Amino acid sequence: MKVSIFITCVSDVMYPQVGEAIVRILNQYGVEVDFPKTQTCCGQPSYNSGYWEETRTAARTLLRSFDDSDFVVSPSGSCTYMIHHYSELFKEEPEWLEKAQRLEQKTYEFTQFLVQVLGVTDVGANFPCKVTYHPSCHGSRLLGIKDEPLELLRNVKGLQFVPLPFAEDCCGFGGTFAIKMSDISGAMVAEKADHVIESEAEVLVGLDLACLMNIAGHLRYRNEPVKVMHLAELLYEGMNLR
Amino acid sequence: MSMTSPMATDVKTRAELALNDEFLRKAVRFTTERLRNGKRSASEELPHWEAWRDRAREIRLHTIAHLDYYLNLFVENARANGVHIHFADNSAEAVDISLKIAARKQAKSAVKSKSMVTEELHLNEAFAQAGIEAVETDLGEYIIQLAGEGPSHIVIPAIHKNRYQIAELLSKEAGEPLAPDTTVLAGFVRKKLREKFLEADIGITGCNFAIAETGSMVLFENEGNARMVSTVPKTQITFMGMERIIPSWEDLEVMATLLPRSATGQKLTMYMSGITGPRREQDMDGPDEMHIIIVDNGRSLQLGDPEFQELLNCIRCGACLNACPVYRHIGGHAYGGTYSGPIGAVLTPALNGNVEEWNDIASASSLCGACYEACPVKIPLHDMLVFLRRRKVEQGRGDKLEAAGMKGFAAIMANSKRFSAAIRAAQVGQKVVVRNGEITTKLGPLKGWNSYRTLPAIAKRTFRQRWEAGEIAAQSAVKEMDPGIRERMEGIMQQRKKRGGDSS
Numbered sequence: 001m002k003v004s005i006f007i008t009c010v011s012d013v014m015y016p017q018v019g020e021a022i023v024r025i026l027n028q029y030g031v032e033v034d035f036p037k038t039q040t041c042c043g044q045p046s047y048n049s050g051y052w053e054e055t056r057t058a059a060r061t062l063l064r065s066f067d068d069s070d071f072v073v074s075p076s077g078s079c080t081y082m083i084h085h086y087s088e089l090f091k092e093e094p095e096w097l098e099k100a101q102r103l104e105q106k107t108y109e110f111t112q113f114l115v116q117v118l119g120v121t122d123v124g125a126n127f128p129c130k131v132t133y134h135p136s137c138h139g140s141r142l143l144g145i146k147d148e149p150l151e152l153l154r155n156v157k158g159l160q161f162v163p164l165p166f167a168e169d170c171c172g173f174g175g176t177f178a179i180k181m182s183d184i185s186g187a188m189v190a191e192k193a194d195h196v197i198e199s200e201a202e203v204l205v206g207l208d209l210a211c212l213m214n215i216a217g218h219l220r221y222r223n224e225p226v227k228v229m230h231l232a233e234l235l236y237e238g239m240n241l242r
Numbered sequence: 243m244s245m246t247s248p249m250a251t252d253v254k255t256r257a258e259l260a261l262n263d264e265f266l267r268k269a270v271r272f273t274t275e276r277l278r279n280g281k282r283s284a285s286e287e288l289p290h291w292e293a294w295r296d297r298a299r300e301i302r303l304h305t306i307a308h309l310d311y312y313l314n315l316f317v318e319n320a321r322a323n324g325v326h327i328h329f330a331d332n333s334a335e336a337v338d339i340s341l342k343i344a345a346r347k348q349a350k351s352a353v354k355s356k357s358m359v360t361e362e363l364h365l366n367e368a369f370a371q372a373g374i375e376a377v378e379t380d381l382g383e384y385i386i387q388l389a390g391e392g393p394s395h396i397v398i399p400a401i402h403k404n405r406y407q408i409a410e411l412l413s414k415e416a417g418e419p420l421a422p423d424t425t426v427l428a429g430f431v432r433k434k435l436r437e438k439f440l441e442a443d444i445g446i447t448g449c450n451f452a453i454a455e456t457g458s459m460v461l462f463e464n465e466g467n468a469r470m471v472s473t474v475p476k477t478q479i480t481f482m483g484m485e486r487i488i489p490s491w492e493d494l495e496v497m498a499t500l501l502p503r504s505a506t507g508q509k510l511t512m513y514m515s516g517i518t519g520p521r522r523e524q525d526m527d528g529p530d531e532m533h534i535i536i537v538d539n540g541r542s543l544q545l546g547d548p549e550f551q552e553l554l555n556c557i558r559c560g561a562c563l564n565a566c567p568v569y570r571h572i573g574g575h576a577y578g579g580t581y582s583g584p585i586g587a588v589l590t591p592a593l594n595g596n597v598e599e600w601n602d603i604a605s606a607s608s609l610c611g612a613c614y615e616a617c618p619v620k621i622p623l624h625d626m627l628v629f630l631r632r633r634k635v636e637q638g639r640g641d642k643l644e645a646a647g648m649k650g651f652a653a654i655m656a657n658s659k660r661f662s663a664a665i666r667a668a669q670v671g672q673k674v675v676v677r678n679g680e681i682t683t684k685l686g687p688l689k690g691w692n693s694y695r696t697l698p699a700i701a702k703r704t705f706r707q708r709w710e711a712g713e714i715a716a717q718s719a720v721k722e723m724d725p726g727i728r729e730r731m732e733g734i735m736q737q738r739k740k741r742g743g744d745s746s
Binding site for chain 2: 035179
């Protein structure tokens, strides 16, 4: 069985420790992880902006990279969901369409893979902190990831979970939206940060690094001490494997 | 002019106005939250909410797919009930038909119940120009009519105003100061409108649903004003979007279950009136003459368009507005059209058939999908927003700089070596701006991001670089796999194979 990591640009370039955490956690369960070096980006920035021809170019790179993988794991619900658009993008190209459908079926967001595929809900981590969770929109609404992260968090020893008010509201990232409509996006992230602070959590976790980069960036801007982590990072730290 | 023209300002400018208006933001937040929570409780109390949504979507899909058939059936039955039916291709025609009826009746005044389609037609202005007073009788509509504004919400037109602002408006109308107390204010309006109801020559209504099997029309409301509008004046004119049809009363049960719950969290609105023709001899009240103007105004453009036809399924509940985090911060007027929020962002350009001119509204979305999740008939608005953006690009009307950027993006992403080289260049280049692992400068393209956040620097060593240096993968670290896990994984692969999706 070949399990490959789809690292996604944001994790690769800005948060390499998240990819590392995923690999090491999976190793604990006997999963050897492979990194196809030809992978680049899922194409979401161009897709969402309406540049579908450019998106196909990026998508083909990914389709080729993971063609012979049995499972693909990614640290992002949003990038995972992007693959679900590939069938639509390649509906006129049967050869690519077939690859697209296969990739869609075998690609999982990290917590999906852990819980749904491996059947792991307790990684044996210990993390004595007050933690809240932001469910990113694409992961929760479009991929339907709702219970997986919560179950994993529930089983972390010492962890005190505090609910995030208006958790389901978008953080305002939205890709190029954050640049194009920066004032609206800024208002959204400010409110999200207010809610994080209101939760009194010491740590905010999530499953999408772009959203976390947005929220963390705003918290830093306001000099708020809340720590922002990907759930994989929290679990890995709590497993004390280093 | 039959089409709404795009405003002189862009959505960014309009949004900025709203973002700097604390009153507006507070008022919108307060009410959308109340409605959203109401909807949540109502949908949790009703068993099988998702099944109801699926059923409603099926009804709407079926009706729109056979719209010609059901429209004919409706028209035939309505005519048999004694209703005068008119068809209007565009807003000018619709307005013209109604003005001609008014002229024939030598009407001096009309009372109106809440209707989004008449807002779309700018009917009040046309009536005023013709010297006929058309008075809104829904409280919210009355308020914005006094303010000279359009609705900023599909269901709560004056959502952007607080009671102090409303008291100010109504005091002016009353000629005396009214206390900012909802009972006082509503009491004043009630008294004032009572006079208008009694003297009106014409009652104008919208139409929530038109029932094909009996040629009836159905109105949902809470204030009783639509009931008055459709019973007191001698002549009734109903404006109906051509897609308001549902086949049967049985289908109405589904819609009546979903519409009030989705709109306000009510199990049912205070009034739900089914009207089948003008007053019959044995009826106590009702209009002697009843007209229904069936309005196209861009709706038929969506028929046969696989990407946008589902827009016609909309039942105008406003749930997508209440769920939308963008609407929450900028309110409805920033959208610049009659319809606001996610549905407005898509419906306005679709009805106008001028995607390229309205495209900036489609950009004002983070594509979070809250609208789709809230929609009782499951319209994929988040996808439609992307389709709008794509159509603009395909028509060559995209931003030139962005288009060049996307070409560059594709060139880099087409090849991992190029991607790696670009990242290496950025790692070197960023050194001038990185302080303590982050970038805070607001220069150039970083202004938008860094006006509200700091940007993390590119890692000193990326995941790829570390992987290639052999720092991450270590065969020795891989533990032996639990047979249970192996079984699960193999099972999933086998299932996949069975479904025919995997040939490996």
